[in-house]
Amino acid sequence: MPASRADLASFADALAARLPGHWHSAYRQHVEYSDQFPLGEEVWDVGHVHWAVDVFVLGHDAQLSGPNGQRLCVIDRPLYRDQFLVAPLTPDEGLKPHHFTGVEEPNGIKVGNDPLRAAVAVSxxxxxxxxxxxAAVRHNRQVRPEPPLRPAPPEVDQVLTLTRYADGVLRAPYTTVPAEARDALYIHGFQYLPHQGAFLLPAAYGAAGQALRIQAVAQQLAAHGIGVNLRHTPPPPGAAPALNTRAALPGSTPVTHRR
Known part of the structure; x- marks a missing residue:
């Protein structure tokens, strides 16, 4: 890949002079490979130009600034000594990522080393x-200056708290269950056990079955201004060790059995 300043710099100057409107060129020599990283963030291309910036060591580039905030980059085309790549750069106007949503990348093109023909192709x-x-991203900035956020959940007057225990059972003490929520619990599989004074959702439903029932309860109660909280109890102290592990007795020596 040519590294001569005259080749790229002179071509970029000649190209800028032939584009419509007032354009000027600024040449940049890369002292280190990392000097091209900002260009990779700015190039507005998802094709050949972005690939070249991402894969190859450029060594230098030129940036063209034109009317109405337009900016172009010019780089050597990798593996082709007599060709260049010209691509738009994202506007330096404090735009946010969501402003680019739904906007198709304008992408760049390859051009020969004739500035006049290159200017016609770029134009x-x-x-x-x-x-x-x-125009599209600026319009998005005007109508959506901040990222779209999902609305906050509605305020609730009462809350039903369900607690999951280590054995997989979900439990809600009877005295904490709002009266309006009891029918919903019955309908979706909860059982009232008087000797425990609580509603229980058996572990036999499995995690997926329990999740579906909890979701159905939450949706039904939301219409009545009742929220649902799900809590987990901590594992009991001295929980059993992981399977297939065995602690050796103090002073014991492993015994090898041979046949």
């Missing part, structure tokens, strides 16, 4: 797409 194939994309 016809790149700049119209670029202007359209710029």
């Amino acid at each position: 016809r194939r790149v700049l119209p797409r670029y202007r359209s994309a710029l």
Whole structure:
């Protein structure tokens, strides 16, 4: 890949002079490989140009600044000594990621080393797409200055708390269950056990079955202004060790049995 300043710099200057409107070029020599990383973040392309910036060591680049905040980058086309890549850059206007949602990338093109022909190709194939994309993201910034957030849940007057125990059972003490919630618990599989003074959802339903029933209860109670909280009890102290593990007795020596 050519590293001569004259090749890329002079081509970029000549290209800027032939584009419609007032453009000027700024050449940048990369002292280190990391100097091209910011370009990878700015190039508005999901095709050949982005691939070249991401995979190859460029060594240098040129940036063209034009009317209405338009910016283009010019780099050597990898593996082709007499060709260049020209691509739009994202606008430097404090735009946020959600402003680009739904906007198609304008993408860049490859051009030969003739500045006049390159200017014609860029003017016809790149700049119209670029202007359209710029207008779209600026419109998005105007109508959606901040990221769209999901609405907060409605306030509830009462809360039903369900506690999951280590054996998989879900339990709610009878005295803590709002009267309006009891029918919903019965309908969706909860059992009232008088000797425990609580509603229980058996572990026999399995985790998936319990989740479906809890979701159905929550949806039904939400219509009555009742929220549902799910809590877990901590594991009991001295819980059994993991399976297939065995602690050796103090002073014992492993015995090998041979046949």
